[in-house]
Amino acid sequence: xxxxxxxxxxxxxxxxxxxxxxxxxxxxxxxxxxxxxxxxxxxxxxxxxxxxxxxxxxxxxxxxxxxxxxxxxxxxxxxxxxxxxxxxxxxxxxxxxxxxxxxxxxxxxxxx
Amino acid sequence: xxxxxxxxxxxxxxxxxxxxxxxxxxxxxxxxxxxxxxxxxxxxxxxxxxxxxxxxxxxxxxxxxxxxxxxxxxxxxxxxxxxxxxxxxxxxxxxxxxxxxxxxxxxxxxxxxxx
Numbered sequence: 001x002x003x004x005x006x007x008x009x010x011x012x013x014x015x016x017x018x019x020x021x022x023x024x025x026x027x028x029x030x031x032x033x034x035x036x037x038x039x040x041x042x043x044x045x046x047x048x049x050x051x052x053x054x055x056x057x058x059x060x061x062x063x064x065x066x067x068x069x070x071x072x073x074x075x076x077x078x079x080x081x082x083x084x085x086x087x088x089x090x091x092x093x094x095x096x097x098x099x100x101x102x103x104x105x106x107x108x109x110x111x112x
Numbered sequence: 113x114x115x116x117x118x119x120x121x122x123x124x125x126x127x128x129x130x131x132x133x134x135x136x137x138x139x140x141x142x143x144x145x146x147x148x149x150x151x152x153x154x155x156x157x158x159x160x161x162x163x164x165x166x167x168x169x170x171x172x173x174x175x176x177x178x179x180x181x182x183x184x185x186x187x188x189x190x191x192x193x194x195x196x197x198x199x200x201x202x203x204x205x206x207x208x209x210x211x212x213x214x215x216x217x218x219x220x221x222x223x224x225x226x227x
Contacts, residue, residue, distance in 0.1 A: 044218040
């Protein structure tokens, strides 16, 4: 059974800092891995999707990496801004199914 | 990417009643999903809804409690039946874009409070 873990559960940083959010998964037989952003009381916004055959994906100040063999993914946020404050969720898409297994998220606060 | 809307956005309901949540997508999609997010927790898949067939429920979720309809390729409903305070959650629908590496997109969610 796939389990996804995100560390840390919460992170507070000053504006402008570069930061890394971590995601680990127990079953490497994934189809892809997706990173989402969730604002309080809101739905999920897809940030990046990495296929199992890829090592990384970039979008603006965001860079996500994937190491299937070690069961890890990271989300790097450059030059953080207060508007980046949200909960960041990673989800593993199980191979052979359409199911996403989510981690519990990292709550990020960027202080002005 | 698909644009998804949900109705209602939030509701407060009494114990023992039922609520039907609607999910509308701006394009035809094969796969639609319903998730639950309990307070302080991450998302858990309730069921997968395909047009023209019965929904497939995950372990711990049953059709009598969470009946789902999927009448066409752009619409689905989830009913939360005989509600109890433990059903207080955010309910989200999502769709999978088969042409974009199976990326999933989510609606804004329905925040349900059961008193």
